[in-house]
Amino acid sequence: MVAQGFSVDLNKPLVFQVGNLGETYEEWVHQPIVTKKGPRFFHSDFWEFLTLTVWWAVPVIWLPVSVWCISMSVNRGLSLPEIVPLIALGIFIWTLIEYTLHRFLFHIKTKSYWGNTAHYLIHGCHHKHPMDHLRLVFPPAATAVLCFPFWNLVKLFTTPSVTPALFGGGMLGYVMYDVTHYYLHHAHPTRAVTKNLKKYHLSHHFRIHDKGFGVTSSLWDILTR
Template sequence: METSHQPRNSGTGKIFNNPFLERLTRTHISLPLTAFSMISIYLIYQSVAVMGIAVGTTMLLFLGGLLFFTFIEYMMHRHVFHMTEDTPAKKKFVYTAHGVHHDYPRDKDRLAMPLPVSLVVSFVFFLIYRLIMGDYAYAFLPGFLMGYAAYLWVHYMVHAFQPPKNALKIWWVHHGIHHYKQPDRAFGVSSPIWDLVFRTMPEKSK
């Protein structure tokens, strides 16, 4: 299926004809938020109480993981979910992973990756971090996971709620521009920092 790039204000898209697979593409936002919060608490406990990493070091690694997630979020959104759809396989992948969300941005059941998939991806990241930084991965990964949880919550809020009348409105404006005006810009959801770094902030003239 191809993305129409014409956002609907209601309704939902169909990804799979198989009803079981189609059901697996839907996730209530509370599931990943709860799961990754609990996993992060456990890993921080392991870092301090079991691995013996100092509390201050754990906090710095946690913040490092949080910041690193915002970078991964930006790169995935820009270069994977918005890759050039020059083959049928790429078109199907982009629509399944992200295009259906652009077609139906108010579909609350598709604002988060299915929990089984996100758990597997998180475990792969843990193995990579463990290989690179050893026991410090127990402090770094929780920051990364809570970065993901923060991204999910921000993404859910901007699609499910009306924008507030305060400084937090920038999240709604920034992501709304990406969805409705300039899909080739404003890739940061939880933070616009990497849009600033890589010069993909929205063009004011538009």
């Protein structure tokens, strides 16, 4: 793809190239390259390593965090009948966060150098290389950074005993989201529910990229039509 005299070289690290596409970045990034092996992002081996994540790292790292948070609410005096609705509410709130981030941040339209570069790192790379199995789930380092503002936001509106259970439920929702996302790209569902969910999500990638933003559920897509 050539723009303003510039063409992306897929054999070289991509992150600092894509910004040069300018206004044509939007078109370029939504022309998928369907291979399991993804491109190189950075010259630096260290930064390259931080972009690569096996799918099972998500439940291995974040399920214990979710359980630990929920146990904090138990230690602060909440009973099981009080905690279960908070976990369910946390999962429900996550579905809204998932939808909102995907629709309004991950699909923001950019044309500046740094705007294109940031968008490619956050989500554009996933649309350009949708089957890249090592860049499909969110890197743990980035998730850890985002945990702090989300924790403080929950803390702002809830009591000290409620905060951990509600946050733990949201973290559980996140784990379900990322594992489901990987499953929809790389598994072969046999049940009607998961077949339809896979069809719905792949339609977002390969047919209409400005619709179908829900991954674990189409609820918010339906409510916001």
